[in-house]
Amino acid sequence: MRKIRAGDAVVIAAVLALAVLTLLFSFFPRRAGKRLTIFSDGRQESYPLTEDREIPLSANGYSLIVKIEDGKAYVLSSTCPDKVCIRSGPLTKQGDTAVCLPAGILLKIDRGGDADEDAVAG
């Protein structure tokens, strides 16, 4: 059995350290999402998670239905080939995303009003 060299240990340690580091970062509590923003065709539309609804979308020849239910958003159905968007499951926390690359549609949960505020009152 070939011995491992010192450098190997260094590499392993470094990758391990990086894994731990990134793990710590992901522990920053992710806050509950308030709003679903759908990016499609250069436009964006937002919907609050508080109201149940079904949103039909279509782009690039593919059709999707996004559903908001019980404070969760998810892709109900899609005509895209790989269905990754559906497998992304329910989105609830800020930053949760689901993407349908063939259709060029991105779903993202955020706290609503942050990035695109026009002014701050107060």
Add this chain to the structure above:
Amino acid sequence: MKKKLSRVPLALVLAFSLLLSAAAFSSCETEPETGPVAERTTFVMDTFLSVALYRLPESGEAAEEDALFSEGFALVKDLEDRLSRTKEGSEIYAFNEAESSYVLSEETASLIARALAMSEATGGAYDITTAPLTELWNVAGGGPVPDDDALAEALSHVSYRKLTLSGTTLYKSDPAVRIDLGSVAKGYALGKLCDFYAARGVTALVNFGGNVGLVGEKAEDTPWRVSLRSPFSSNESAGSFTLSCAPAGAVSGTASEKENTGHNAAAGGKTVSFYVAVSGDYERYFEADGQRYHHILSPFDGRPARGIRSAAVTASDAADADMLSTALFVMGPEAAAAWADTLASEYGATYVLIPDDGVLKTGGLSPETFSPA
């Protein structure tokens, strides 16, 4: 062959680096969003006034843009000269120094009339005669906390009932009565400035010391998004308003349908301009003995009003919104809640109150119009 091929990895590395940097740069660009075409800020009435022009009328040129800013700022500065408590040439200063009465300009007189009406309506919670208290507390100068006797003495001259307005002459029943329009001047100026822009068909967003004025429609089917500063943490938002106005240049309707709908869209009765006024305990204050003493003094006990950290009011009239936000702040959560219906029906106003416990209390706002953080 080996020499020729060894250039390949280098070329690949270069090509990929270019690809990488291109991708990195393209992701840094935010999605193109409608932003203002021009924005300028000035300092007036002891705070920042920022005007952002979004759309100019068709004949807009650079020169006109310039005039829009300079004339607008001049308008506000003129109001400051006339309404300031501290500037010597102002009407308010003159009234305060007067023994029993002073003749005001029509504009100032009508503003005072509105303030007095608000005092009546709010049972005295809103009161412009608090100048003696303001001067005593000297919050801007860092205090100190006045002793009880001085406070009682100052308080004895505080009451809106000591004022009488007849025509344009303002009478005081007590020579020591002094008024301070700080709780309405900014709102009034904001309203006047926004009317100025609306009349010229300009779409704009004005932020005057935290009071926001929206003129016109931001873009077709695009509402304005105004976030509310949290009183607990200056970088954070307590929630976000989504507000729509009629397009600038449209026939401006009368004041909103006075309905409890959250914003002016009831039955299509949108006004061209809309306002959000906020009174908070974090704007001006000093700290002593672990307590925060802020600048919104209660006309009832002469001390900084307690119970609410921030009061935000939306309305289609800027002066109303400004006065109401102060009134609600002074009233405290219970009284404010009881007054909510009147607020909506009389002024077409909605509010967001943030009390000490941080639990938002809103009135007249739907989730579409305001969503808490």
Add this chain to the structure above:
Amino acid sequence: MKTPSRAESLARTGALAALALLFSYLESLFPLPLPLPGFKLGLGNVVVLFAAFFLSLPHAAVLSLLKILVSALLFGNPISLLFSLFGSFFSFLTLIASQKLLRGGKITFVGASVLSAAAFNAGQILFASLLTKSHALLFYLPALLLASLVLGGTVGLLLNLLSSRLARLFRVPDPLRQDAAKKACGSPKEPERPSRKDPR
């Protein structure tokens, strides 16, 4: 060092390319638990790693490109192409570094493989983050890095074990033997008997 003839070289590259494509095909059969379309396991990467050490870096580069293009055409879609490009690019960078390190005796295939796998995965996540303009996907980094560690380490150990035999098969010097590189030209260092593989 006896360099394989041009014909041999081409044949080998071809064989490796076929192998890489096979791996890509296998990859495409396994749907990943990650909601990332186009995300690759990086099996084909092993072949590139192999080529880098047992053929040469330029060969590996060409192989890598070929693999990406053809497998994307056959088994993937334009987006998976981009994912592969990103991942392979970063991975290749580490290969360049690993070359020097391995020849210098600092690491074995374990280190090289782990680095290559980690870089490949990190590259893909980076691309996905850029694509969605969100930090959310970086959430997957810890798990992927650990996976790189485990899988890369395993592959590395295997290569360590098989290194001398593979070297003999391809008639190149055993990359793991430091002095092999130093003996530039001349007779190939061919360990005849197992007993010669003495650990360093």
